[in-house]
Amino acid sequence: MSDPVIKCESVYKIFGSNAKKMLHEANGNVDAKTFQDNGCIVGVNNASFEVVKGEMLVVMGLSGSGKSTLLRCISRLTDATSGKIYIDGQDLLTLNNKELIELRRNKMGMVFQSFALLPHKTVVENIAFPLQIKGIKTQDSINKAMEMVKLVGLDGRENYFPRELSGGQQQRVGIARSLAVEPDIWFLDEPFSALDPLIRKEMQDEFLRLQEKLQKTIMFITHDFDEALRLADRIAIMKDGVIEQLDTPANIVLNPATEYVRKFTEEVPRGKVLKIADLMEKPETENLSDFKVSKNEIIENVAEKILTQEKSVAVTDENNKIVGSVHPSKIIHTVFSREKK
Numbered sequence: 001m002s003d004p005v006i007k008c009e010s011v012y013k014i015f016g017s018n019a020k021k022m023l024h025e026a027n028g029n030v031d032a033k034t035f036q037d038n039g040c041i042v043g044v045n046n047a048s049f050e051v052v053k054g055e056m057l058v059v060m061g062l063s064g065s066g067k068s069t070l071l072r073c074i075s076r077l078t079d080a081t082s083g084k085i086y087i088d089g090q091d092l093l094t095l096n097n098k099e100l101i102e103l104r105r106n107k108m109g110m111v112f113q114s115f116a117l118l119p120h121k122t123v124v125e126n127i128a129f130p131l132q133i134k135g136i137k138t139q140d141s142i143n144k145a146m147e148m149v150k151l152v153g154l155d156g157r158e159n160y161f162p163r164e165l166s167g168g169q170q171q172r173v174g175i176a177r178s179l180a181v182e183p184d185i186w187f188l189d190e191p192f193s194a195l196d197p198l199i200r201k202e203m204q205d206e207f208l209r210l211q212e213k214l215q216k217t218i219m220f221i222t223h224d225f226d227e228a229l230r231l232a233d234r235i236a237i238m239k240d241g242v243i244e245q246l247d248t249p250a251n252i253v254l255n256p257a258t259e260y261v262r263k264f265t266e267e268v269p270r271g272k273v274l275k276i277a278d279l280m281e282k283p284e285t286e287n288l289s290d291f292k293v294s295k296n297e298i299i300e301n302v303a304e305k306i307l308t309q310e311k312s313v314a315v316t317d318e319n320n321k322i323v324g325s326v327h328p329s330k331i332i333h334t335v336f337s338r339e340k341k
């Protein structure tokens with residue numbers, strides 16, 4: 001595995017005037033209720049994890065679970081009460097103001113739910129603006145902004161004002177503006193939540209397409225589990241500031257670590273989420289059906305075909321090599337079982 005781009009070690013963020021003292025006295029045993037009774041709010045409670053280059057970590061949880069606070073600590077919009085945060089191996093808390101501004105300007109991009117576009121500037125001017133702040137010449141910034149306009153599929157609308165665009169289009173401008181500065185690390189805080197479901201799905205598809213191309217290191221916040229499942233390489237599920245589980249979507253659905261996570265995943269249609277690779281077994285050498293299936297297929301797309309086979313089906317990789325097998329009964333068990341842990 002490559003070196004982590006983002007690394008958190010026992011990060012706490014406690015709000016309240018005697019936060020540091022209480023945290024010290026708690027000795028690593030932070031209980032949200034006890035803290036609250038003593039005038040402190042627990043935002044993030046002992047978060048430790050890494051995000052590697054090109055990975056998309058989706059942070060999910062209900063309102064107030066600490067998602068934004070965690071992101072704000074990592075982008076140092078707020079200071080963590082305790083713990084270590086490293087960006088590309090550099091200790092974030094040791095940076096002075098100047099270094100922090102440089103880091104934010106050159107390495108980090110942020111997109112928030114409110115599009116925060118400048119109303120009196122056109123699409124292309126909005127996107128070029130942060131480049132001009134960086135000192136890039138006007139014409140160069142416009143050229144770069146036009147590239148971004150194309151990337152997010154808004155060509156032809158570059159001279160429109162924000163008020164002349166739909167919500168989805170405005171959000172694309174927000175994304176293009178953030179991408180224009182070519183951040184390595186991208187923080188997105190509920191970027192699609194103001195959009196209606198159809199446009200939201202389109203934006204998710206577009207976002208996946210962009211990420212395929214750009215391979216940014218991303219932390220993406222959502223409270224929509226479907227969105228998390230569609231986008232994430234890994235998902236962190238938060239509750240009361242604690243990361244209850246951080247794992248691949250398949251593991252979260254198949255092996256929930258806590259009762260809370262299990263409840264979250266209970267209604268998830270497994271066939272839509274899991275791939276053949278998530279449930280294949282060792283390759284059988286004999287007694288296989290003639291039908292083969294790719295390990296990357298979503299179960300729902302191939303279930304019907306597999307269920308008509310009597311024997312196990314061979315599972316192949318990208319080079320058509322057999323890497324596993326799956327028995328029809330496994331499909332039935334996975335898609336329809338709702339066992340309680």
Ligand SMILES: Nc1ncnc2c1ncn2[C@@H]1O[C@H](COP(=O)(O)OP(=O)(O)OP(=O)(O)O)[C@@H](O)[C@H]1O
Pocket residue numbers: 015016041042043061062063064065066067068069070223
């Ligand atoms: N500046 C602050 N002062 C005091 N408490 C705060 C502050 N910011 C956040 N909190 C508290 O920290 C907890 C986590 O808030 P946070 O905004 O991180 O949650 P969230 O999961 O992002 O919620 P949402 O989905 O509603 O945005 C909440 O209890 C919140 O009230």
